[in-house]
Structure formats: structure tokens, C-alpha cells
Amino acid sequence: MTQDKEIWLARDRALFLGELPPARLHAHAAPVLLIGLSGPITIRFPDGRCETCHSALVDADVEHEMDSGGEYMASLYLEPDAPETRLLNAGWLNDRPVVFDPIQPFQRSRSLTRTLQSFDLAKLLPTSALGRQTDLDKRIALSLNYLRNLDDLPSDRADLADQVHLSESRFNHLFRAEVGISFRRYRSWSRLRSVLYHVAKNQSLTHAALSAGMHDSAHLSRMFRNMIGLTPTQVLRDLQGLHVLK
Numbered sequence: 001m002t003q004d005k006e007i008w009l010a011r012d013r014a015l016f017l018g019e020l021p022p023a024r025l026h027a028h029a030a031p032v033l034l035i036g037l038s039g040p041i042t043i044r045f046p047d048g049r050c051e052t053c054h055s056a057l058v059d060a061d062v063e064h065e066m067d068s069g070g071e072y073m074a075s076l077y078l079e080p081d082a083p084e085t086r087l088l089n090a091g092w093l094n095d096r097p098v099v100f101d102p103i104q105p106f107q108r109s110r111s112l113t114r115t116l117q118s119f120d121l122a123k124l125l126p127t128s129a130l131g132r133q134t135d136l137d138k139r140i141a142l143s144l145n146y147l148r149n150l151d152d153l154p155s156d157r158a159d160l161a162d163q164v165h166l167s168e169s170r171f172n173h174l175f176r177a178e179v180g181i182s183f184r185r186y187r188s189w190s191r192l193r194s195v196l197y198h199v200a201k202n203q204s205l206t207h208a209a210l211s212a213g214m215h216d217s218a219h220l221s222r223m224f225r226n227m228i229g230l231t232p233t234q235v236l237r238d239l240q241g242l243h244v245l246k
Contacts, residue, residue: 003038003072006241009196011148012082013119016075016235022067023229029181029189030077031085031093032058033124035103037113039071043098057092057099057129061181064098066229074116080179080186081136081144084121089180090131102129139164140178143171147190157183188223195220195232200242205232 005018017037025046034041035055042052044065058064060080078085092099102125103112115123143164160183161171175183191212198208209220224232 004240005238006243007196007239008117008243008245009193009200010119010245012079014077014193014196015116015119017072017113017116018239019070019072020068020230021234023065024225025063025065026225026227026229027061027063028058028077028227029186030060030079031088032078033074033076033102033121034058034066035074035076035112035116036068037072037074039069041071041073042067042069051100053100055101055103057088057102057125059093059097059180061185062097074113076116076119076121078121079144081141083133084130086134086136087130087132090134092129094131099129102126137174137178139166139171140175143175144179147187148193157187189227192223192227196242197244199236200244205236 003018006016008015033055034043034057036053040052040054041056042050043056043058044050044067046063078088092102112124143160146160146163157171158168161168164171166174172183175186179186191214194212195205195208195214198211199205203211205220206217209217212220214220214223221231224230224235228235
């Protein structure tokens with residue numbers, strides 16, 4: 001029986017629960033914890049490697065395909081300034097881009113879904129997954145907050161660099177060093193999040209795309225396929241809930 005399909009959006013993280021078709025080759029702009037809640041998932045890489053597992057922690061900017069095989073699954077995304085992202089970057093993700101089956105089999109239960117909805121990563125992963133806390137550069141943290149402000153998004157990279165009192169070249173270098181991906185790629189990711197916020201306000205996908213600074217719905221579809229491996233319709237079809245958390 002098909003189970004509920006829902007999305008939760010928080011300031012520095014997001015959660016998807018539901019069934020999805022196979023995702024084509026893509027790379028997220030944020031670390032993601034993938035979990036097959038009702039059965040295994042399969043992850044394929046451009047070099048031909050293929051791994052079937054019950055869960056996987058995939059770092060930002062790692063190209064992969066994902067096939068849940070019709071299983072009910074969870075995708076938990078962490079933004080660059082989420083405290084857990086900094087801990088994971090100093091821990092497991094410091095020297096490996098993907099960790100397979102980070103969640104022990106006995107943890108896959110109904111209680112796991114409740115833990116996911118509370119975004120309690122400490123209950124999901126062993127302490128060995130996390131390294132020592134490091135602080136995100138305050139200027140980059142401020143720039144990420146600007147990007148999340150739906151009412152007054154800086155129009156381009158130069159504007160944002162000026163907001164945090166850096167030259168454009170210095171901002172580019174510092175952003176990649178702190179976040180792990182380019183500003184341009186993260187900006188696209190931020191726009192995808194913005195689209196979901198506007199959809200939560202009952203805007204159509206076309207209007208949500210325009211509100212998020214995209215040219216049209218075709219631009220939105222290309223961006224979704226590049227970063228999620230699916231079209232917006234595939235992700236949002238039969239969605240029972242889109243929850244925005246304060």
C-alpha cells in the first residue's frame with residue numbers, strides 16, 4: 001500500500017518521506033542521508049560502481065544515481081551551516097564522500113520515522129560519525145542567511161559579496177573553501193528550496209519558479225534534474241504534506 005509522501009522544510013535542513021521513481025545522475029549541493037525505510041535502495045556512480053544498501057550518507061557534489069526500487073524511503077538534507085554538517089565534515093565525510101549503511105539494521109523501525117521528523121541526527125548515527133565542531137566563517141554564514149531571505153534576495157554574486165564586505169574574487173574563494181561547492185551551484189540549490197517554500201504558499205510551480213528567480217518552468221525542471229535527478233512533478237506528485245518549520 002502506498003504510504004504518505006511528505007516534505008518538511010526547516011531553516012538549515014529538509015526531509016522527504018515517500019516513494020520516488022529512479023533518479024538519474026545528479027549531485028546535491030548539500031550532504032544527504034538516504035534511508036530505505038521499507039527495503040533496500042541502490043546507488044550507482046559514473047565509474048560503474050553499484051551498491052545496494054539500506055542507508056547511505058552522501059556528501060555534497062557527489063554524482064550518483066539512486067533507485068529506491070519502489071520502497072518507502074527518506075532523504076534528509078543538511079545545509080552547509082547546519083551544526084551536524086560541520087561535525088560530519090570533520091568526521092566521516094572528511095576522508096570519504098559516501099558512507100554505506102551508517103544506520104544499523106535494528107534501528108530501521110517506526111521509531112526511525114519519528115526520529116527523522118525531529119531531525120535528531122545524534123540518534124541516527126554513531127558518535128564516530130561526527131568530528132570536532134568547527135565554526136563556519138561568519139561572513140559565509142551571513143551570506144547563506146541572505147540567500148534564504150525570500151523577500152530580498154541579492155540579485156547576483158557581486159551584490160552578495162558587497163553585503164558581507166568582501167571582494168567578489170575573495171568571496172568566491174572563501175565560499176568554496178567553507179561550503180565545499182561553488183557559490184553558483186549553491187545558489188541554484190537555494191533557489192530549489194525557495195521554490196518549495198513558494199509552493200507551500202499555494203503557488204503553482206510556474207509562479208514558484210518565477211518567484212525564486214528562475215526564467216521559466218523549463219529552467220526549474222533542468223535544475224531539479226541536475227540536483228535531484230527527478231523532475232519537480234515527479235517529486236511533488238501525490239504529495240500529502242509540505243510542512244514549513246520555524
